Amino acid sequence: MKILVVGAGIAGSGVAYMLAHDGHDVRIIDSVDKPHSGGYQILFDTVALRVMRQIGALGIVTDLSTPTATVTVARGQKELFRIPMSGYRSARRGDLVGAISQYAARRVPTTFGQELTGIQHTREGVNAHFADGSTESFDLIIGADGLNSTVRRLAVEIDRSYLYENGRHNLWVNVPGRIAGTTEAAILLGGGLGAQVFPYTDRDQTLVLTSFNLGPGRFAGAELLPRAAELLRTAGPKFAPFIEHVENASPDSIRTTRFAQIRAPHWHARNIVLIGDAAHCIDPLSGAGAHGGLVGGAIFAEELRRTPADVAGAATRYRRRLRPFVRAAQLLTAGVLERATARGLREKLSADRSLLGSALSVRRADVPRRSYATANPAQPIEGERSTPWI
Ligand SMILES: Cc1cc2nc3c(=O)[nH]c(=O)nc-3n(C[C@H](O)[C@H](O)[C@H](O)COP(=O)(O)OP(=O)(O)OC[C@H]3O[C@@H](n4cnc5c(N)ncnc54)[C@H](O)[C@@H]3O)c2cc1C
Structure with a gap:
């Protein structure tokens, strides 16, 4: 064919x-x-x-x-729960x-x-x-x-x-450094916002991905930066080093997407x-x-x-x-x-x-088992586990 x-x-x-x-x-x-x-x-x-x-x-x-680090979910400075990410890679x-x-x-x-x-x-x-x-x-x-x-x-x-679409918009900002110098990742909640704070693996940098409920329309990323910085401020000292970088991020280094x-x-x-x-x-x-x-x-x-x-x-x-x-x-x-x-x-x-x-509607994964590779022997995958909902 x-x-x-x-x-x-x-x-x-x-x-x-x-x-x-x-x-x-x-x-x-x-x-x-x-x-x-x-x-x-x-x-x-x-x-x-x-x-x-x-x-x-x-x-x-x-x-x-x-490997992706364990994700801590927190509201303000209160840790709500942890999501083990064993087997994930970023x-x-x-x-x-x-x-x-x-x-x-x-x-x-x-x-x-x-x-x-x-x-x-x-x-x-x-x-x-x-x-x-x-x-x-x-x-x-x-x-x-x-x-x-x-x-x-x-x-x-x-x-x-x-x-x-649901009127939610995401602001993507890469900032230097990592949470307390570790590979820890976090999800922060508060003030009607949510933020994923995930370290990069190839350099000392962290993604701060903040979600806003803004309704329809277009928004310049720069006008959202102060609110993203405020969420970090309420999350405690571990996130303090990122605040200034989010507040002062240059418009060409940020991205906004709609959910x-x-x-x-x-x-x-x-x-x-x-x-x-x-x-x-x-x-x-x-x-x-x-x-x-x-x-x-x-x-x-x-x-x-x-x-x-x-x-x-x-x-x-x-x-x-x-x-x-x-x-x-x-x-x-x-x-x-x-x-x-x-x-x-x-x-x-x-x-x-x-x-x-x-x-x-939760169902088990349905993944065909066929191998398409001829030269590569099976490589092990650390901690075989999949997305939490399957
Ligand atoms: C910023 C971002 C972050 C993401 N993060 C994650 C994540 O953490 N985890 C995760 O699992 N998924 C994530 N995703 C989603 C994930 O990347 C995709 O779901 C996955 O890669 C499958 O994408 P795709 O191949 O279907 O489409 P895409 O990756 O969008 O690829 C589509 C390709 O089609 C090409 N194309 C488009 N129109 C035409 C045309 N008319 N003619 C020829 N070529 C065309 C484009 O140039 C592009 O290369 C992310 C996506 C984005 C955009």
């Missing part, structure tokens, strides 16, 4: 590698000119690591990451995505600087149109093009958007299938995006092996298998954030509904 994978992120690189291993004629394109690098922090749970091991790329993740997202895409490119022809702009179903398959004006036919297009997926917009969002999830009822349309954030973005706050993208790719590849002549059937079964995890993760992530930043009883009740929905 001739397959185009749109997007050389974690999800696209993973599924392309697996499908090429299964004998398909696969190509990857990405609109960025060169592999990603730098960026903010990403977490890998043991299920995501297991899939990386299956494609022979576990070494890449372990080289670029370190890395700088861009560096890791870049390395994984380069690993996939060893097996799958990959073109950077090529943007998909249009799709057209044909009797035999599907035509892809590119920004440079060229067109090519494929049997299957996989949209692994992230949160703002062009493939999703063209194939499944014909008359409406499946973007879920966003994709809650689409379909992840495919004829010979077009969505994988990763394009299908079901959970939001970076979840720490579950790499898991969803990699496991989703592995499940789809497995289902396509079962019925190679029936893409729609394979895509339907893939969604049915992954959806319980996605639903639980989306409701939990949205519910925790909405509860921590709720204004008034109505918002609290709505957050509680999400948390209840998440608890009711």
Whole structure:
């Protein structure tokens, strides 16, 4: 089968590698000119690591990451509880995505600087149109093009958007130093805000990721800095060294994002299938995006092996298998954030509904066991454990 994978992120690189291993004629394109690098922090749970091991790329993740420290959750100076993170690894997202895409490119022809702009179903398959004006036919297009997926917009969002927003905005600031010089991580709550304070592993630096309940509209990161600094101030002396750096962060060193999830009822349309954030973005706050993208790719590849002549059937079964995890993760992530930043009883009740929905939809991980690696012997994964809700 001739397959185009749109997007050389974690999800696209993973599924392309697996499908090429299964004998398909696969190509990857990405609109960025060169592999990603730098960026903010990403977490890998043991299920995501297991899939990386299956494609022979576990070494890449372990080289670029370190074990994640236990996370302390606190309100003001009062410690509420601790979340053990054994088995998790954290890395700088861009560096890791870049390395994984380069690993996939060893097996799958990959073109950077090529943007998909249009799709057209044909009797035999599907035509892809590119920004440079060229067109090519494929049997299957996989949209692994992230949160703002062009493939999703063209194939499944014909008359409406499946973007879920809740008025929460995230402010990302990298500051020098670490909590009391250690690799400790913390989640701080208070004043209607929540902040994740996570140390980086490759240098003496910490990510302060603060979530605000601001409603609709756009906000300049600079106007939010004083409130983020205030939350740190109430959290006690351990966080004092970060306050000044947050207050004085330069506008070009900060980033604001809106909390966003994709809650689409379909992840495919004829010979077009969505994988990763394009299908079901959970939001970076979840720490579950790499898991969803990699496991989703592995499940789809497995289902396509079962019925190679029936893409729609394979895509339907893939969604049915992954959806319980996605639903639980989306409701939990949205519910925790909405509860921590709720204004008034109505918002609290709505957050509680999400948390209840998440608890009711908890399922065990469904991860195919196939190995796609030929040369790499199985590498052990420290403390096999996965995201808390599965
Ligand atoms: C800042 C940030 C921090 C995150 N932190 C975490 C974390 O801690 N833990 C975690 O598990 N997940 C995290 N995530 C989410 C995680 O990175 C993703 O869920 C996961 O990597 C899967 O992404 P993806 O491959 O589906 O999409 P992406 O990584 O978004 O990749 C999509 C690719 O498609 C390309 N593309 C887009 N449109 C086109 C087009 N029209 N034509 C060609 N190419 C196109 C883009 O250039 C991009 O390279 C984070 C995400 C972000 C943005």
